[in-house]
Amino acid sequence: MLKRTIPLFITGAAGGILILAYFSPATTNWGEVVTDWMNTLAAVAFILGGGNLLFVNLEKISSKRSGWAYALVTLLAFVVTLAFGVLKIGAVPNAQFPATPWAGDYESVRAPFGWVYEYVLSPLTATMFALLAFYVASAAFRAFRAKNIEAILLLGTAFVILLGRTAAAGILTGWISPEGPFAFLRLDTMAVNIMQYVSTAGTRAVMMGIALGIAATSLRLILGIDRSYLVND
Amino acid sequence: MSTQHTQSSTTVPHGAFIRFLATMDRRWIFLAMMLAVGMPILLKLRPPESPGPLSNATFAAIEHLPAGSRVLLSFDYDPASEGELQPMANAFVHHCASKGHKLAFMALWPLGAQKANETVNTVLKPFHPEYKLGVDYCMLGYKAGNEGVIKVIVTDLLQQYSTDASGTPLGEVPMLKGVSNIQAFDLILNVSAGYPGAKEWAQYATSAYPDAFSLLVGTTGVQSNQLYPYYPTQMKGMLVAIKGAAEYEVLVNAKYGNTPAIVAAQRMMSSREGESASENASGDTPESGVPAILQEGQRRMGPQLIAHLLMVTLIVLGNVVYFATRSKGATR
Structure with missing residues (x-):
């Protein structure tokens, strides 16, 4: 009963408040609160997404399903990049606070996290997108x-x-x-x-x-x- | 190159040319496309550009803002769309900085914040060294929540961004003193590759508060169809794909491409990197004096021209094969 009623109530209340907030200035603040909750949930969804990525790929590797090696690469890339970013490994020391490693710049290309972005992620995604030109040309000729x-x-x-x-x-x-x-x-x-x-x-x-x-x-x-x-x- | 024939040569009773086309391996097409893109880059082919109405409208909207206006730049793209969008991002920042506007960078895409950092490092810092972090520009960084972020910051900026990207409370960022929401900005510049992006800014920012600020958009060609309905009411200007970027660069560079600040910046970069006077660090041509990074859109129009001509040729040839084989089949 509660498993159905509570989600239905949350959906109805959130949707209703957002509609009211759009049409009635008196309820604008309510709309902001609901939207702020939504943004918080969106941030939490990243953690759920990361957990799901780990679970799905670990399961694929452990059962040695076809393509398990790709899952291993995905997992390694995920864990390594996450560690570089979250733990600020190798961050460039902050000039103002050189003794505080957590104050360092981890997005610089001289730091591992920035290096991965600049020299791995950026060229890979750009290359994938650029490949479209070749397939579009082939499709234009044939189709x-x-x-x-x-x-x-x-x-x-x-x-x-x-x-x-x-x-x-x-x-x-x-x-x-x-x-x-x-x-x-x-x-x-x-x-x-x-x-x-x-x-x-x-x-x-x-x-x-x-x-x-x-x-x-x-x-x-x-x-x-x-x-x-x-x-x- | 004979493994992927679409049709066996024995079943195509035509002239040698039609037979070649009908049985052509697609890797020849890939090779042609590679040459179509590569040769203009190597030969530095740069076709002339004349700005169209959309680029003119975009340029005028920034140009007519009083110096020192607050501009919010949302970088909603990632490296996959960099080919189309980075030149217009560079030109937007250079134009705004040349006008002396105060710039706040944010992102609705996780990698958009990195693109903003790159643009600041490659355009703002070298060519506008007078710009000081916190005073003349600030980095708000990325926030999750898609259009939800826009809905909140139009009425309450601090609720989403209590600090800037480096952790400084917004109240301590000089250029944001007294700013409680983005209605305090005069202009929103959005570089958009998809969702969330330009459409959401039009729907949740300018549609909701039409008198508060103007919206200008730089977008990918693929997305532009969805955005035309918002021009010119919700969007005062729009740059479409690399063509739009090239046209806008022509307008910006005509006025701000060779300013004393840029000449000084290039001289400094050249001397720092020990390069010859004929070609400096940013690879500009001595004739124009405009840094290469500020002409990137125009440079990319060369490969686009030849690639488009190749596409048209391929479509024509494909139809020649189609009609030749069809008419032959009918007569038999």
């Missing part, structure tokens, strides 16, 4: 076909945006006067117009639909109609 009217429209738009967002626009259509009656045919103008008007109109409609969906779902949660977040319900 982007003018099979029907919709695909042709999509292709045309892609050409305009791809060329209009570079200096190619100036090279190809720069001779059209930006003040003249045919200015709209300049690739850079077409790219801006597509993004600012055509795309925005579609996005706005989608956003309104999403907002209505969020409002409906939130009301169902606040009123206790939707209880799917209660695992055993």
Whole structure:
């Protein structure tokens, strides 16, 4: 009984207060308190997330499931980085308080934590993102076909945006006067117009639909109609 | 390079060129993309940029603020998006510092705080040595809570940030004396790679308090579609991807790219690192006199131009293969 009632009450009260706080100045402070609790919970969620990461990967390693070596690498990277950051191992001594190791700068590249960020994490994440260019190019060659009217429209738009967002626009259509009656045919103008008007109109409609969906779902949660977040319900 | 053919050459009865395209290993495409990105970097290809309306609006919004205005910079990105966003972050900081604005750095992304530190170390400290920590700029650091952080700091900054990133109580930070919430700032500058970021700043900051401050955004190209609906009401300006950064750099550098402070800073850096007068520590060209780090967006437009041309070519070639094989199949 309590396992269901208390979570339902917390959800309803938190959601209700946040709605009230938005519309009524008298309850603004209540909204701030609830939001502050949420931020505290978000910080605590990092600890839960870390614990979950440890549990899942230790379980994978101990049962020698496929890919357990990757789990070991993940775990080692997590533990080592955490230790460097939390314990401030090798922190650069603070000029004002050289005798106090905890006052040192652990984010400097001369400290292990900063070094890991600068020379491991930063290049790895940038490399992963950069790989997208290669896969997008391959996909463009193999999958982007003018099979029907919709695909042709999509292709045309892609050409305009791809060329209009570079200096190619100036090279190809720069001779059209930006003040003249045919200015709209300049690739850079077409790219801006597509993004600012055509795309925005579609996005706005989608956003309104999403907002209505969020409002409906939130009301169902606040009123206790939707209880799917209660695992055993 | 023959292991990943999409179609066996025996089933494609066309000319040699079409047959080559139809059976081409995708690693040739990878090689072409590598060259498309690498060659312009090696050849220092830098196409001309002319600022568009969004970049002009962004520049004007910062330019028209009175000197010494308080600006809150939220770095909501990480190294994965650095390619697109770091040049605009550099240009934002350089522009604001050139105008003499007071800068407060914060982050809603865990690695955003590091990006803010990097920007301070590579742009603010070398080219604006007059800026003093606590007096002219401060580092608030990262806070967990996503849009919840914004919702709180618009009405009560101290509830989220009782100290700055180094542990100094906010009340003891000179530039934040008397600041109880971010409505005391004149401008919010957000460099955003996704959630939480520009959309949340528009929804929970400027939409809730439209008269309190202005919002300017630098964003990735992928995210820009979601943000256009907020321009120009909730966002006074927006820089979209590396193109936006390059355009904005042109505007900023035209006015603040070669100031006496920058010349002096470069001279000092050159003498410190013992480099020749023709090319100093930051690798600037002697013709422009503008440090390379402040032209990074323009430099990155070279690879982008060739890569986009390659993409267009690949799409055209892919469709040539498609129609050639389809029409041949139909006639047979």
